[in-house]
Amino acid sequence: MGKAYSSDQLVQRRTSPSSTSGWDSAELHIPLDILEEIFLNLPAHLVVCVCRLVCRQWKDVADSDSFWRERCRREGYHARESTKGPSNWRLFYFMCKKRRNLIKNPRGEEEFHGWRIIRNGGDGWRVEKPMAPHPNTDVQTNFVTSFSMCTKSQLIDLEKEGYSQAFMDEFQPHIRISDWYAPRCDCDYNISVKLLRVNKDVVQEFSPDTIRLPERENDRWKQMIHVFKDYGPGVRYVYFEHGGKDRVFWAGWYGIRLTETCVELCPALDT
Template sequence: MGARPSRRRLPADPPLALDALPPELLVQVLSHVPPRALVTRCRAVCRAWRDVVDGPTVWLLQLARDRSAEGRALYAVAQRCPPKGEDEELPLCALARYCLRSPLGRNLIFNSCGEQGFRGWEVEHGGNGWAVEKNLTLVPGAPSQTCFVTSFQWCFKRQLVDLVMEGVWQELLDSAQIEICVADWWGARENCGCIYRLRVRLLDVYENEVVKFSASPNPVLQWTERGCRQVSHVFTNFGKGIRYVSFEQYGRDTRSWVGHYGALVTHSSVRVRIRLS
């Protein structure tokens, strides 16, 4: 009397086996997985999953979810991206590399402020050579308040950006729907003048120059100013075949003083953007 009726435990539903899904549903499910997990985890599960990750559809579905004006313009170009060829030098399809690297709007210059010394740069030392110091004034938006400093003879450094390796597929580069924005901050010490030069060249796959931008501001005179200013340029309508950006800086002082009293350079940037017009 008063006993509670027993409850029968219902059998648990069997776990969902994703490998039983038809291909069109599997690709929909996997399109919600973050890009890095798709490549490092899902691709190794089985051949069917590998084929999905290696193909363009799962990546097109990810791109289609960006409904901004830039996202819609990018998706229109991505639909024309050819599948990976057997002789292609890079693993994964071009859209996979794009989603992994997220190159649009990102600064493609490595170690732009010298926070990692001279890593990523080809350097030629003049005088007492290049050095890395703290900024004399705040540079807005810089990832590190440090700068490269030149000496009493011409100092040169260069970084070669491989746009395809950074995730911008070749058909997007050739589409006339992108622009390449370059910028550099430079300045002088108050007690010593300096000379600064910037050259940025767009190169083809053989590193032949296609188009270039050069900046040669007037030298900063001794005791006239202290601080940094920006040089910038936007490349548009540069034609087909671009693969690399060669970012080249030159600097020296005007007094031939031993030490590091020449041009200061920092927060260099190369950014790729979608053109909406």
């Protein structure tokens, strides 16, 4: 029986020039099912950046759709259309791994970094500590508006965030937006999110009517959620804008409070 090696030893020996001559013909041939199982237990970036460069056999396994399909299955990344899988399972896998919040500074921990102030009415925008605990205990700051309309925005360039034009047009991943808001007194809350083409034409838009929150709902955090889907090819940007004001016109910051804003691309089926 030949000598047994761990997956780390296999990678090290096969990628070390000084050790290549030490492999005999029996050791060079690893059954494909065993090799695939070893790769499935290695970090994905190591499979792509190291293992596939070792030899043709390793490259074939690392590049195979069956390998990445199995990796997706084991990690719970399921295609939305079960009858039609992705044309590129490796790309699908890594795009699922990239899922994250694309909004910069969503809680105001960095003051207004990343945001463009559009309207700064009354005494303007401010960042403060939450008056009431947020459902997410990590949230320790929020934005707050004043007695005249305050709005701010972010424009997300999807290609700069790593989502290529080819990926967006083929996969058309769901785009999920969410925003947490709470009143301090009688308040207005506004939100508008648009999917844009390269020339900034609107593909789809979510702009509900102004939400009016009475004082009796003071300190109650609510979440606005919307999911864009079936929007077709051509989406290159996401434009996010929100804000509001208080309706009693008190000096200071008694308007709507906003935090934990999120825009994320969701290629896989949520389970």
